[in-house]
Structures are given as structure tokens and as C-alpha cells.
Amino acid sequence: MFELSETPGDGQMSKAPGDNAFLSVRDLKVHFSTSDGIVKATDGLTFELERGKTLGIVGESGSGKSVSSSAIMGLHRGTNAILGGEILLEGVDLLKVSDEEMRKRRGREVAMIFQDPLSAMHPYYTVGNQIMEAYQVHNDVTKREARKRAIEMLDRVGIPQPDRRVDDYPHQFSGGMRQRAMIAMGLINNPSLLIADEPTTALDVTVQAQILDLLQDLQRDFDAAVIIITHDLGVVAEMADDVLVMYAGRAVEYGPCKEILTHPQMPYTWGLLSSVPDLTASTEAKLLPIRGNPPSLLNPLPGCAFEPRCDHVAKVGGDLCRTTLPDLTPATSGGNHTKRCHIKNADEVYEAEILPEIAPDLVED
Amino acid sequence: MFGYIVRRLMTAFLVVVLVSMVTFTLFFKGPSDPASALCEETGGRCTAAELNSIREQMGLNDGLVVNYSRFVKGLFVDREMYYQGEQMCEAPCFGISYGSRQPVTPQFVEKWPATVSLAVGAVLLYVIIGMTLGSLAARFRGSFFDRAVVGVATVITAVPYYVLALVAWIVLVLQLSIFPETGYHPFTDSPVLWASGLLLPWVVLAFAYAPANMRYMRGYMVESLGEDYIRTARAKGMSQQGVVFKHGLRAAIVPMTTIVGLEFAVLLAGTVFTEFLFEIDGIGWWSINSLGNPIDFPVLNITGTAAAVLIVLGNLIVDLLYAVLDPRVRLA
Numbered sequence A: 001m002f003e004l005s006e007t008p009g010d011g012q013m014s015k016a017p018g019d020n021a022f023l024s025v026r027d028l029k030v031h032f033s034t035s036d037g038i039v040k041a042t043d044g045l046t047f048e049l050e051r052g053k054t055l056g057i058v059g060e061s062g063s064g065k066s067v068s069s070s071a072i073m074g075l076h077r078g079t080n081a082i083l084g085g086e087i088l089l090e091g092v093d094l095l096k097v098s099d100e101e102m103r104k105r106r107g108r109e110v111a112m113i114f115q116d117p118l119s120a121m122h123p124y125y126t127v128g129n130q131i132m133e134a135y136q137v138h139n140d141v142t143k144r145e146a147r148k149r150a151i152e153m154l155d156r157v158g159i160p161q162p163d164r165r166v167d168d169y170p171h172q173f174s175g176g177m178r179q180r181a182m183i184a185m186g187l188i189n190n191p192s193l194l195i196a197d198e199p200t201t202a203l204d205v206t207v208q209a210q211i212l213d214l215l216q217d218l219q220r221d222f223d224a225a226v227i228i229i230t231h232d233l234g235v236v237a238e239m240a241d242d243v244l245v246m247y248a249g250r251a252v253e254y255g256p257c258k259e260i261l262t263h264p265q266m267p268y269t270w271g272l273l274s275s276v277p278d279l280t281a282s283t284e285a286k287l288l289p290i291r292g293n294p295p296s297l298l299n300p301l302p303g304c305a306f307e308p309r310c311d312h313v314a315k316v317g318g319d320l321c322r323t324t325l326p327d328l329t330p331a332t333s334g335g336n337h338t339k340r341c342h343i344k345n346a347d348e349v350y351e352a353e354i355l356p357e358i359a360p361d362l363v364e365d
Numbered sequence B: 001m002f003g004y005i006v007r008r009l010m011t012a013f014l015v016v017v018l019v020s021m022v023t024f025t026l027f028f029k030g031p032s033d034p035a036s037a038l039c040e041e042t043g044g045r046c047t048a049a050e051l052n053s054i055r056e057q058m059g060l061n062d063g064l065v066v067n068y069s070r071f072v073k074g075l076f077v078d079r080e081m082y083y084q085g086e087q088m089c090e091a092p093c094f095g096i097s098y099g100s101r102q103p104v105t106p107q108f109v110e111k112w113p114a115t116v117s118l119a120v121g122a123v124l125l126y127v128i129i130g131m132t133l134g135s136l137a138a139r140f141r142g143s144f145f146d147r148a149v150v151g152v153a154t155v156i157t158a159v160p161y162y163v164l165a166l167v168a169w170i171v172l173v174l175q176l177s178i179f180p181e182t183g184y185h186p187f188t189d190s191p192v193l194w195a196s197g198l199l200l201p202w203v204v205l206a207f208a209y210a211p212a213n214m215r216y217m218r219g220y221m222v223e224s225l226g227e228d229y230i231r232t233a234r235a236k237g238m239s240q241q242g243v244v245f246k247h248g249l250r251a252a253i254v255p256m257t258t259i260v261g262l263e264f265a266v267l268l269a270g271t272v273f274t275e276f277l278f279e280i281d282g283i284g285w286w287s288i289n290s291l292g293n294p295i296d297f298p299v300l301n302i303t304g305t306a307a308a309v310l311i312v313l314g315n316l317i318v319d320l321l322y323a324v325l326d327p328r329v330r331l332a
């Protein structure tokens, strides 16, 4: 689905970290107070995003992707979640604005589309009604105007005969059409930030590519910043400018997409790459799922969260991996690529051990 | 849709016929003998000849099948009935009451408005109270308000209905006289008397039914508020009230319709204890009074048939409503 570059270090972050990024998330914490204790679903997440750019957030299920993006939408307000850090959207900290202020931004400045468009739509209201509602909440318009706008948006996202389908109920749409309708709903107020939480996971493989194309297309038209959440590196390769790899609520590798995909420096990212089936056309490439299971977020280990599943602990001296949480530090290749791992010569390990396994063809060249 | 309704009506009809056959059979094969009761009542001494002539007159000697077919025929054409003399029983004839010695159909028509008035008022009252409290409890789930409402509901549910009604009657009517005297006055005579006479039974019935209604409503609301589409509604920027009372409520209303519809059908068939206690001359009181010796079968027959019709139709209407309220349901 994407090409592996042979020249290292040519990826550049969409923008150097600075104070005036469009979206700047700093040290974001989302903790849930439960009867079993504190669940640290997101713990110290930092990233940045510019308008017109796409950030891919990757990680296994349960790594905190949805929880983190819901925090940007302010959807944890009024729940048992404890939030910390900053979410600066054009300089305004979304964690500090009032509930009413956040409500006004929701759906207008920041919009979100969800994994399962069937359950994400109300079964008893028509598709048009639900899209119109998103428009009417933020615009003082008549029903007729809202309906016209909803039909326009349905047309824009590629629903055939939108003036008729606008009166259909969600169950009368196919899965792909429902997701298109959700995208129409998300973009109807021209938001500057769109969060797509696994937008293709619940869809047929054939429909997935169409939806991703549509998203890319619309992003160009609307000049929105997009966060696309996925556990599929293929999606990231196709869509993202930057990539954030999440593990157990933390960023474990972060940088320009091309750089992360060609010179990953963290064993968890290696694991994700090894488990992608269509990385190269090579038949010799091995498909290796990551062994073990994600750790409990209730009682985090003192050391590296990936340690129980990591095959490279021996490359680090002593029991550092088990006792000390690695910091997110610049990768050897420089740029804006950071990784959270104690291995000093990760680039060499990748070239020598990982690359031959996942893409033997490239090594022979 | 039309075919579905026709099929459902046919099933409903069969159920009602079956119920009436079973009622008839049970009475005929049962121990209650209206002829001997009548015979003893008239002369004091009841000879075998007298008894037999009464049985002959009433047609009881003709057996179950003949009697049932006479009954069915009487539903469509006027029928002569012999019960201490000849009487005309107009169709639809359900027989002549052994107690009042009058045909029961006109009596039913006369008494039913009282029961309907009682049921409609009570349902309106408890549905409004129960659904309001239930949806608010769900909206503020876990709050003091929620726990108070659920707690009070649990206590009320634990008290048997007759105790509740009796205490209300003794305290509110006999001791404190807060409520006006109860009883039924036709709405067309005086709406004020109508309402004041039914006020206490409405309140008592509502008090008894509202807690369960509240709990159902709260449960369905909690369920719908946890759905993904609620998150979508919030993500659009809808206000919390809009999210809860438009999207949440809309989904919870659907299963509530089923519950309330069936409860309403049962209430329309007669509230025995309430009518008895508050002296509402309705179907419930009438049917319970028919259970003397001998059992006043014609009364039991018409009230039982009415109950069967109401419940069967109630079921059908509830299912049709469901299809109207849930666009995913297609009746076939």
C-alpha cells in the first residue's frame, strides 16, 4: 500500500513544534476513577497538527486512541473522567473553556465521525433529519434551508439521488453510505478539525478505500486538519502526514509518516509493521502478530509498558526496561522523530533484524 | 400491512371464541347450578319436578353444545329467554342476569363508561408522573434525586395494592375527608362531579402504577442514553437537554408504548378492587359481584369476553403502534 524509501531521514514534520500550532495537545491526561482504581487511559500525550494536515494515531485496541480524541471533542465532560494537560486549538485551551463554550465549538469547529455508522445514527430519525440537526444547532436557519444544505452535503459525499435519500432512515442505507452520511454530518459546519475514529474499521474492504479517498478529497476542499485513528498501518500510509503510535495510553513513537514507516525505532512499531499483510508484495515476508496482550491500565508497570511483550529487552543493559519508563526522546535519525525505547542503536537493529523479515526484497537491492 | 392486520384480526377472533368456549364449558361442567338456587329461592321447598321444570325452562337440560349454539345465535338475533317467565333478550344477547333478572348487555353498556373513565384518568396520571420521574432519574442518574425516586418507588412497590388502597380510603376519606366522596357520575351529567368522584381512585391507581412505570422508563432511558447515537448527538453540539429529551426520550418511548398499552387494556377490562372499594359502579365491581351462589354466569360471560377482546385488541394495537414508531419494523 505504500513504498519503503531507502534513503533515511528525508521525512519532515508538517511543522516544527512551536507555540502557535493550529492544534497543540500537551501532556494530555485522561484518567477514569473506577471502583477498581484509577484507569490511566491516556497519560501524558503531546502532539501538534496544522490545518490541511493529517495526523494518524495508531495502536492496538484499548491503547487510548478514542479516549484521547474524545477529550479534544470535550465528550468527557459530565463523566467520571479526570482530565489534565492542555488542548490548545488556535491558542485556546479547550479544557478550560466553559461547558457551553465547548458545546458551541463541538460540531462547528471540531467534528468527529465514529467507527460504526449504524450505531452512531439514531434509528428513529431520518438521515436528513440528523444531518439537518447538526446544521441547525449552530446556524439560525429555517428547516427548508437546513434541508437544502443537508441535500447539498449528501451530494458532496457521493450519495446518489440525495434529494430522495435524504428522507431515508439509516437502516435503509448501506454501511458505506451511512459512513458517507456521517462524514456529511461532520463537515456540514465546515469544521477546522475533523477527527475520524476508525472510520473504515466497520466497513467492507472494498468500501474502505472509497471512504478514505472521500476523506482526503474533502480535506483538500475544506482545508481541515484531520486526525485519523486506526489500527491499520495501511490507512496511515495512505492518509497521514504525521504518525503517532500509541501504546497503553502513551505515545511510543511520533514523527513524520514516511520516517516512521521507513525507519521505525521502537519495537512496538516494528511489531505493528510485521503484522501488516500487504506491506510489500513479497511472498517471503513473514506475517507476525505481536505476541501477548496489551497491559492493564489500572496498575501500570514501573518500566516500559511494552516490556512483557518485547523481544529486544536483551539489547538493553541490566533490567532497565523493567524498572525505568523510557522517555520520549529524539530518534537517531534526527528530524522531529521521537521514540520511547531504551535501545541505543535502534536504527541498526531495525536494518539488521526487522527489515529482512518484513521486506526481504528491499534488503537484497 | 393490510394483510397483516387482517391476519392478526382473525387470530384475535379465534382467541376470543376459544376463551368464550372455555368459559361456557367450565360453567356447564362446574358445580354451580342456577336452577336449584332459583328453585329454593322461590318456594322454600324444591321438589324434583319443580327443579326439572326450571331446568327445562332455562334450557339447561339440553346440554352444552345446544346451549352454546343458542348463545352464539343470540349474539346476532334477538332471543326469547326463559327465566322466571319469558323475556326478550336483544342481540347481542349474553343472557339474563340471575341476580338482576335483566339482560346483561344493556347493563354492560351502562356500566362500562365508569370503568373507562377510571382507566383513562388513572393511565394519564401515572404515565405523566412515571415517565417524567423516570426520564429525569435517568438524566440525573446516580444523583440524590435519582436515588430518592428509586427508593420511594421500591417502598411503594413492596406494599400490596389492596393495603395501599384501603389505607388511602380510611385515612383520606373516612378520617380526614380530604377527598370528595367517591362514586361515578356520568361525564355528560356533570363534568365536575364526574372528576371529583373519580379523583381519589385515580390518585390511588396512579400511586400504585407509577412506580413500576417510572422504573421501566428509567431503565429504557438509561439504556438509550448509553447508545452511540447519543455520543453523536453530543458531538454535533446539541445541548444536554436536546440530547436527553430528544434523542434519548425518542428511543425510550417505543418500548414504553407496549407496556402502557397492555396495562391500559387490562385496566379497561375492569379494576375489581378499586371499583369495589370506591363504589364505582363499573365492570370490575359487577363481575366480582357475579361470583355469588349461584355464579351469575351471564355477567361473568360478558365481562370475561370483553376482557378477552380488550387484551387481544390491545396487543394488536400495540404492535401496530410499534411499527409506526420504529421505522425498522416492517409488519408482514
Ligand SMILES: Nc1ncnc2c1ncn2[C@@H]1O[C@H](COP(=O)(O)OP(=O)(O)O)[C@@H](O)[C@H]1O
Residues within 6 Å of the ligand: A032, A034, A039, A041, A059, A060, A061, A062, A063, A064, A065, A066, A067, A068, A297
Ligand atoms: N468511562 C471509562 N471508564 C473506565 N475506563 C475506560 C472508560 N472509557 C474507556 N476506558 C478504558 O480506556 C482504555 C482506552 O480505551 P479507548 O480509547 O477506547 O481505546 P482505543 O480507542 O485505542 O481502542 C480502555 O482500556 C478502556 O477500557
Ligand code: SF4
Residues within 6 Å of the ligand: A266, A267, A268, A304, A305, A306, A307, A308, A310, A311, A312, A313, A316, A321, A326, A340, A341, A342, A343
Ligand atoms: S524499552 Fe525495552 S522493553 Fe521497551 S520497547 Fe525498548 S527494548 Fe523493548
Ligand SMILES: [Mg+2]
Residues within 6 Å of the ligand: A062, A065, A066, A067, A197, A198
Ligand atoms: Mg477506539
